Structures are given as structure tokens and as C-alpha cells.
Amino acid sequence: MRRNTGSALAALGIAAFLLLFLAVPVLQVVRVAFSDGRGGFTLVNFQDFFRTALFAESFWNSLYVALMSMLLATAISVPLAYFTTRLELGGAILIQSLGVIPLIIPPFVGAVAMQLVFGRSGSVNLLLESWLGVTVPFMEGLNGVIFVETLHYFPFLLMNLSASLANIDSSMEESAQNLGASGLRLFRRIVFPLAMPGYVAGALLVFTKVFDELGTPLLLNVTKMMGPQAYLRITTIGVEDPMGYVLSVIMVAFSLLAMGLAGLALRGKEYATVQKGAGGLAKRALRPWEKAGCYAVVALLLALVLSPHLGILLLSFGRVWSFSVLPEGATLAHYAEVFRETPQFMTNTLLYSTLAAGIDVAVGTAIAYLILRTRLPGRHLLDYVAMSSLAIPGVVLGIGYLRTFHGLTLPWTGQPLATFWPVLVVALSVRRLPYALRACVAALQQVHPSFEEAAENLGAHKLRTVARITVPLMSGGILAGFVASFVTAAVELSTTLMLVSTDANAPLSYGIYVYMQSAAGRGPGAALGIVAVALMAAGAYFSNRFIGQGKLGVGAAGGAAA
Amino acid sequence: MRPLRLMLRAAALAAALALASAPARAAELEPKLVIVTSFPKDLYNVYAKAFETKYPGTKVEVLNKGTSAGIAYVRETAASPADLFWASAPDAFEVLKGAGLLQKYQEKARGIPAKIGAYPINDPDGFYKGFAASGYGIMWNTRYLKAKNLPDPREWDDLKKPVYHGHVSISAPSRSGTTHLTIETILQGEGWEKGWRTILEMAGNFATVTERSFGVPEGVNNGQFGIGIVIDFFGFSSKASGFPVEFAYPKVTTLVPANIGMIKNAKNPRAAAAFIELLLSPQGQALLLDKKIQRLPVLPSAYEKAKGLPNPFKDLSMGAAVKFDTGVSKSRYLVVNTMFDQIITFRLKELTAAWKTIQAAEAKLKGKPSAQAAGILEQAKKLAGTPPVSARQAGDKQFLGIFRPKKKGQEVPKRQAEVEKEWDAFAKRNYAEAQKLAAQAASMIK
Amino acid sequence: MSAGVAIQGVDLAYGPVRVLKDVSLEVRPGEFFAFLGPSGSGKTTLLRLIAGFGRAQAGRVLIGGRDVTQVPPWRRNVGMVFQNYALWPHMSVRRNVAFGLEERRLPRAEVARRVEAALALVGLADYGGRRPSQLSGGQQQRVALARTIVVEPEVLLLDEPLSNLDAKLRVQMRGELRDLQRKLGTTAIYVTHDQEEANTIADRIAVLDQGVIQQVGTPIELYDRPANRFVAHFLGTANLIEGEVRGGAFQGGGIRLPLPSPPREGPASLVLRPQHLAVLPREAPVPPGAVRLEGTVRGREFLGSAVRYSVEAGGQLLLADGPHRRGETPAGPGEAVALCLQPDQAVLLAG
Structure with missing residues (x-):
């Protein structure tokens, strides 16, 4: 039994962490949804939900937006993923890295920028109107939400799909070609089905994220959706109103349902492809005109997905941008202002995201180890619970934290625990844990157990083996998980907005949000957004390179999302 | 008894002095x-x-x-x-x-x-x-109005005009304390029922109801919509930041x-x-x-x-038209906000569609007067301009209690969610009916 | 230095699957021992149990007389060479080899000295700075060996160490392993599914099938005196003639073989190696004491030194080897022959 005490202690520690910072806050929310306000159990709140036309419409709107975003994201991701993984196309790493950038722009900044570019008086529509006399309602109502969300979340699909595609042995494709399949048919019948697990994982992520999304619809003033309704109920009517909690519970339940269905869809099908031969993965060579065509498609897609960034860039350098195709006047004043006035937003973000991502890879590595290397009873439960945070909307977690911790105060300063910044770090780490966890599990799956057994055999006990062998061998995946957690934690807003207590303790995303609330703050807000994107993009690119020619990074980050 | 009370008082005074010192x-x-x-x-x-x-x-x-x-x-x-x-x-x-x-x-x-x-x-x-x-007023983007060939709006009533259909925006009073004051000012200035008629008629022209107060000046500043109902400093500060915008106080406003x-x-x-x-x-x-x-x-x-700012201490007409009653405002704070959301924010599509049809019918009617059509149209306007809550109800304490945080064991006639459901159904039904009637009226004018 | 290993009554199951069933066996100090069996026989599981990996539901493991059943792998001082070598790719060859010594907290100078010595011993003195991925399969195998022996384990465990090498290298490494073990004097346990490998390298062999030890013995004992049909078949080719023991003789398949010390009467079978069944012309006489059997050739295979005939005799097909001499034409299918059986070469199995 002694040999298991270490693992058991680790499992207990993680269980306590998940219980305290994920399960309890969420259950608080669930509890209120079933409460009649006097401490009794009731389903009447759910009756109210299902009988109210507004909520029903909100539900269908969320579902519609989520499905459409998933489809659009597919249309963007499939060509980008296929071109960069299966074809001999120069600059694949760069394309992949650029393709991930939309994920690291705070979504509300993206929404502001897209209003300027695609809005009813945005650059595109102004040009269209002057040339053709027509305008296209890209950003009106649900369209806008679908558009912004698609551009923000498609990288999840891109990463997962790329990882899956990269893992298909080229002999699969070649044998199909040998049997006479080619072109689209080959892709449809062989390549895509083999990439199904990655596709489903990515599409599911896009779906649930969009379904729960709060910030973007709010920013676009779309309120007839689930996330905004829940948020509005709780923030305007008050934390005592049960409907907000009911909405939260239904969102969580629906996300879990979607995850379950996706799991069922993949169950019982064999997707594992034969182990790669020594030659590795051969990419298909292209004829010059094919290459040109691919680059054209890639350029078009990248231009589309990076247009919010372009908008923000212009905004950050422009003096005034109003009802015009481009801003007027160039200035560096906005950058000067943010570096002079609010450097703490940047340092706080670095601090919080580093800590949160650090917690994530530590917990992720530990859970991966427990699942794959021990036979501890209940170890899979840890995995499921940790992953379930994917299904918990940020608002719900934020509300849960406020409810759970607001009564508690720190012993020495008397500060409420809910507003103590490390609590925000913990919340961020819980939110991003699934990314790091999947990366760590994928990394450990690739480490053959005999590496560790050899170490134990040579006299290293479990902990030493983990430190000297397991973790170093997992380092690529751990780093990828760290980056995935880090960049996404850095742009997290919904939980942040609920839990940030003071300006001095606020991270970038919050800072941008605050800047964006005043006429003079738009420029500095945009500048801060560009700083954030630049920091994260550099980080992502270099870790991608560092991990090894992009493949592992993309794979592990993709695994993160699976 | 007496000496004891005196002693206590003295002690309290001493303590107070100690604190003060x-x-x-x-x-x-x-x-x-x-x-x-x-x-x-x-x-x-x-x-x-x-x-x-x-x-x-x-x-x-x-x-x-x-x-x-x-x-x-x-x-x-x-x-x-x-x-x-x-x-x-x-x-x-x-x-x-x-x-x-x-x-x-x-x-x-x-x-x-x-x-x-x-x-x-x-x-x-x-x-x-x-x-x-701060006073509430109207802010507009000069480039936008010029490009769309629209006149500058000055009064609340201007915003009801068909030319502004789809060009006006406001933030939800439930999300913005300042908008709530604007709405209350109109309600107190014009009375509950007439006030809501004005608000609903204006809302018929709304392009959007934003979820943050700043959403309105932001949209006006970058030209997403031409006109916004905002608090003055949003207008002034936007103008001062270089945006091509103007701001005006309507006569009915409150300086708060x-x-x-x-x-x-x-x-x-x-x-x-x-x-x-x-x-x-x-x-x-x-x-x-x-x-x-x-x-x-x-x-x-x-x-x-101060340059460019009006001086309310000199210009005594400013903000004097309405005597704002904070007591009334406070008592129905949540009712006004919740109702606004239920019948305007969440039903904006239906509401603007109804008013667009009404406006079209009215334009038609102007050319060819028809008493019958006018009668039906009036009915449509009434449907699209009536709140689900009467003035009497809005002053009813028990009714208002539904929207307050409940104390333990306190019984209310209905749950808030139930009332909201009724309002939502009311708005949906009325707007659809109004649109139908307006279309009917329009078809009668040949 | 070297220690014996004793396995006593070990039962091990993965869920409902019983992998080892009441396994007991003794490996003597300094002995080169082999676990031989087909895949799934439990031989690797048994080896890993000695190293401390896996957990038996019942039974004990003793090393050098000490009960180590509850001792974790890192305190057992048994060296294991893994089938895939398990060389850590993030460390150089030198760091790989030094690992075990570092874990034993030896002084740095001694670690360096012993690492170089071990590398020299396996003939890789100049390869310390390389990464494992920069070595050939054979070299990796040697590094794995060096990494294990450098800590001077009491027992050396080898899990199919040669299976990833090509045929020629395998034979060469086999010899080297054997020599090295002699030189070090360490007890070695070697897992293989290849009977030839086991025969050439091991002092003694335990044959496993379906988690049960079938027989333990020297290669010759196993070949000559297989304890059961499985062993008989697994080590070399054998004919099996079903029959019974009755009246002091084995009867079956058209044969009656008198037994000098007859066992209990009842069903039995007779194991006969092909080379112990001589193929003679039908009319040729058989030596005295031998049993004669008549049959018809049904097929033949040319093995180089001999010809292997399939002969139908007594209602069954028997394999029998005839010598091949230049210029001689072996008997062809359909030809009537006589088979000559030496009673002292036959092994009788009960049941």
C-alpha cells in the first residue's frame, strides 16, 4: 500500500482543489436554481423558463448561433488545416500561427473592431455603398454574433483538425490513391473520416463556447441569447433572482449533453491509424498553379480572420475614426498613454496568466499521471470533473465564486476572499484547466511506461522518476498546454469582470474593457489590445518553434482542446 | 435614573470627543x-x-x-x-x-x-x-446625418419622426442608471401613460438598445447609428475627443x-x-x-x-421643466427597468416592425385622407404604444413588491418571472396586432 | 554479488484475466536462466514481477533469500534491460548510464569512472556524448545493458533484449551477452519466445504456457524428457501417438511398446522425435529390440542434412527423418516403407 500513498495524496489534493474551486461554486449556482427562495426544493423556476417565450427564443437563438458558427468555422478551418498539414506548402508554421492569433484577441475588442470594419457604417459597407449602392448586414443582430464568434473561436477547430490530419499516415492516402480515389473524393472518403476525432473535438468546442458566450453578444447588444439573459438577470435583478441560475443550469446541462453526444458519435469507431513508418509523414507536392491556388485561398481566409486585428491596429494608431473607411490622422499617443498610465495591466496579466497556466500544467500533469500511470480508484472522475469546466460558462463560475467566497474574509486584512486577486488566478486556472490537461494527457500517452520503469529499476523512487524522467519527456506537451492556458487566460473577460476588485489588480482584458468605456479611451484601449496580441502571438510562435517545428505544438495544443 | 442617564451621556460625549480627536x-x-x-x-x-x-x-x-x-x-x-x-x-x-x-x-x-x-x-x-x-439629451454624428440627409434632432418628439427610423439608439435603463433617469424624466414630465406612448413611439425608431451606457456614444462616435439618447458628458467628451458629433438638451430634461x-x-x-x-x-x-x-x-x-459648456446657474430654463421626484423614481425603479427590457429591449424587432408599418401607413394617409383608415391606424398606434402596466398599478405597493428582493417568508402575489412572462406575451401580441392593423389601414388607402 | 531468485505460489490477474497461476520456481545464484513461452504465456509478467512491477494477488518473491514482495522496484537492486531499451531520449548516453549511480548518491568521480568502465565493457567507450537516437539498434542495446550492469545488480533481467535486432546481429549479441554474464557472474533471467535462443544461451529454462510453468530444466532435459505435450511441441518437432498403457506395454497407433517399468494403467501418449523414427525400405530388417511399423510415404521435405517424411502408419501421419546421402533418391509419395522405433528414445506421457 505504501507505494500508492504519494499518488493518493496527489489525487486527494487535486480532488480538494476541484471540489473547492469548481464543484462547490457551480453547485451553489445549481442549488439556487432549484430553490424556492425559502430554502425548499422546487422545479417551478424551470417551469417558468420553459413557459416563457423570451427564454425559448433565447435558447433557439443560442443554438442557431452556435450551429452556424460551427459551420462557418468548418469552412475556414478545413482548407487551412488541410493545406498546412497534408500539402507541401511553404510557411505552414506561419500560417498555423497566424491562424491561432484570433484566439488571443479579447473577443470584445474583436467586436469593436469588426463594427468598424464590417458594421453598418463600417469600412466595407461604406465602400460597398459608394461603389454599388448596397450594404450587407454582416453585423446586424445574430449575424454579427455568428461572424465575430466564428472568427474568434475557429482556431480551436483549426488546431484540433490539424493535429488529427497531421497524424494520418500518408500511406492511408496513398493506398486510396492507389485504388483510384483522388481529389475531393479522396478527401471526403478517406482523409476527413480519419480526421473525424479531431474535427468533432474542435467543432464541439466551438459549439459549446459559442453557446455559452456572453461578452460578444452583449457587446453587439444582442440580448436574446442564453448567456446574456443569465448575466442580465443576475446583474440587474440581483443575485437572489432564481431565473439567472436556471439559465446557467440549462446552459451547463446543454453543454454536457453536447459533449456526451459527441462522445457517443465517436464511440466504437476505429480511427487509430497504423503507426507511422520511419519515413514519417510525406506531404503531397504541388504543381505551381495548385500552389498559387492554395496560397490565394489561404490569403483570403487569413485576411478575413485577421481583419479584426487590422481594425484594432488602425484604431490604435488613428486619431479619430468615425463614419469613414479609414481613420484620420496617425498618432503614437495611445501607445504612450497605455505604457505611461497603465503598465500594471500588462504586468498583472503576465503574473496572473503565468500563475494560472502554471497551476494548470501542474494539476494537468498530475491528473494525466494518475489516469495513465496508476490504478487509483476514481482517477477518471478527476479527469471528468476537470474537463467539465469546459461546460461551465465563465459567468456561472464568476457568480459561483462570488456566492461561495463573498462571506469569507482574509484574516489579516479583512479583505473579502472573492476580491482577493489570487482567487482570480485560481478561477482563471480552473477555466483553462481542460486545455492544459488534454495537452498533458496527450504528452504522457506518448511517453512509453518503460522509460519510467527503467528509472525505477535503477533506483529512482516514484517522485524522482517523475521529476527526472516523466516530466522532461512530457515537456513539449506541457509547454504547449502552458501556452494554451496562458494565452486564453490572458484574454478571459467574463470571469474577470465578475471578480476583479481594483484597477491596480486588474489584468489586460479588464483594462481594455475599462478603456473602451469612454470616448477618449478607444485609442488607448486598442493600443492595449495590440500590445496583448503582440505579446501572446510572439509567445505562441516561439513556443511553437521551440517545441519542434510546429507539429508537436499544434498537436498538443489541439489535444488540449479535445 | 436621571443621574445615571446623565453619566451615560457624558461618557458617550467623552467617547465621541476621543474619536473626534x-x-x-x-x-x-x-x-x-x-x-x-x-x-x-x-x-x-x-x-x-x-x-x-x-x-x-x-x-x-x-x-x-x-x-x-x-x-x-x-x-x-x-x-x-x-x-x-x-x-x-x-x-x-x-x-x-x-x-x-x-x-x-x-x-x-x-x-x-x-x-x-x-x-x-x-x-x-x-x-x-x-x-x-448632468442632463440628458440627444447626441448625433454630423457626418452620418449629412450622408443620410437627415435634419438635426432637437426634441424628444423629433425622435418619433419616421425619418429617423432605424437611426436612433439608447442604452437599456436596466443597464444604465443614466438612461433610467432619462426614461423617468419623460415619464414624470409627461405622465405614466403618455410617457410610455412617447417612449414606445421613439423606440419604434430604435436601431438598437445597447447593453452598456457607453455603447450609445460609442456607436454614434463611430457612425454605427446616427443618433443617441445620452447623458450630456458623453456628448461633450466625445466632441472634445475629436469625434464629429453634436449634443443638444431637449426642453424636457432634468439636470441631475x-x-x-x-x-x-x-x-x-x-x-x-x-x-x-x-x-x-x-x-x-x-x-x-x-x-x-x-x-x-x-x-x-x-x-x-468653462468654455463650450452651458451654465445652468445662468440659463435658468435648463432642466427646470420637470420637477423630478426621486421618491417616485425609486419606488418603481425595477418595474420601469424590467418592463422596458421586456417590452422594448427584448421585443425590439417586433416593435420597430410595427412602427415601421404604422409610419408607412401614415405617410400614405397624408396623401389620401380616409377616416376609416385613420381610425384603424389610431387603434394600431394605441396597441403599439400602450404599456402592460397601468398608472394605478405602477403605484400599487403590493404589485411593486414583486420586484423587490424578498425577505424570508414574505409572500408576494406572483413571482417576477410570471409577471415578465405576461408582459412579454402582451408585447408580442400587441405589436403583431398593431402591425396587422397598420397594414390593413394601408391597404384601405388606395 | 549474485543472488538466487525464488518465486513461490504467485497468482496474478488483470481483472478477470489470470496471467500467472500458482507459479513457483527457483533460480540459482549465478545461473543464466530463461523464461520461454509463446506470447501471452505470462513470461514477461513474471520477469516484471521480479523487478517489482505489477502486483501479485498471492505468493512471494525472494531475492537472495530476502522476501521482496512488498519492496518497491527502486529498492530491489535488480537490473532490467527492456525490450525497447527505454533509453531516455532527453539524456546523453553517458547521462543514461550514470542515472542509476546518481540515484545511489555515489561521489561524482566514482560515477564518472564506473560509467566509462561500463561503456568500455560494452565496447562503446567513445559514444558517451551521443544521444540515444544517434545510435544504431545494436549500440542502443549495449547502452541499455551498460546502464543496467553499471549499478552491479544482484540479478540481471533481460526482456527479449534481442528481438529488435536483425538475425545476424542477434546471434552475435547472444554470444556477447553470455560471455558478459559469465564474466560478471551475475544471476541472469532472460525472457524469450525463441527456443533456439533459449537453448543456446541458458543454463536452465522454464517453459511457460497460459500462466503455468510447464517444465523447468536444462535445454537437453527439456528436449529429451518433455514433461507434457506442450513442451514436447514447443521445443522441437515431435510426433504424438495417442494410446493407453495396458499389460506392461503402451498400445496405440498400431504400435505395441513394452515398457520396462510400466506406470499406472490408463490412457497415455507417446512422444517421438522424427529423428528417432528411422525410415527403412519395407523389406529391410529392424535391429533387435526396436519396434517395427509399416506405412506409406505421403510427403517429404528436404532439410539439407536429412529428409523429413510424412508417413501414414497405423491410421496416423508420423514425421520421420531419413538420412540423406549424395546420389541416393529418397522414397517418394506412395512408396511403402517400414518405420523403426527405438523404445529407449520414446517418452511416455500419462493422459
């Missing part, structure tokens, strides 16, 4: 000051800096939250409160005051009159102080003070007091004229240096 001993303030505010960074930063320059030993921590979120925060953190609540809407302060979350403070600053327009600057009970005045109040059991009462005094001092009042802030000072002498 404490700040005297240390003119120095606590090292920290925590402010909860709904104001933008551009405003609070200026004051935080001025304060820290004046009192270098004290660090100002600002918690920037929306008004409603700010109230919720103060409520939730009562065990370990922040020091100051600083926001525009007096209603918010009334809510906090009602919940016993504020403490009285007697300011030392002099020279601030009792009223601005028809509105008292300070809370008569002394719980919060006005430090700047933006306020600051000390939170009950504030941790740093001396620093909090010092901050209030700074805000009300000539120095603090002058800071309101900063081009990023642009709010109306409550100290008349501050207007000497």
Missing part, C-alpha cells in the same frame, strides 16, 4: 482609499491622481463597475466594505441608502447652492452629495447631480472624507472641465473658466 491628532489619512465607481477611467483617474498628489501617503484603489454591478458589489461586500460609492444616478444612491449601506457625511466645502435646475444637489438626508450635474457617498463602516473614513472635500473644492470642480470629462460643475464659480 483621533483624526485631529493625525491629519494624515489612512494609507488606502477604496472607491467603487461607475465612472469611466478618464474621469476617476484625474481625481485619483489629484488626490494622490495632494495626499501622497494615501493610495487610491478604484473598482470600476457598472452602476447595477456596483450596487451589487457594495451589497455583497458589506462585511468588509469599500469606502466610497461614486456614480451618476441618484437612484442608485437611493437604493443603497434604503438598504442602509451608506453613512451620513457633513461636507465642509462652501459655495454650492441647494439646487441645480429643479433638482436638489445633495441628498436632503445627508447620505450622498452631488458633485457635478452625479453623486458620491460614503459607504457604511468605511474602512478609511478620513481618506474618504478628504476625497469628498477635494471633489467639492474649487480645485476639484475645475477638474470637471477636463476635455475628457466635461461635466457641469455644481459650484457656480467654476463656470468662469
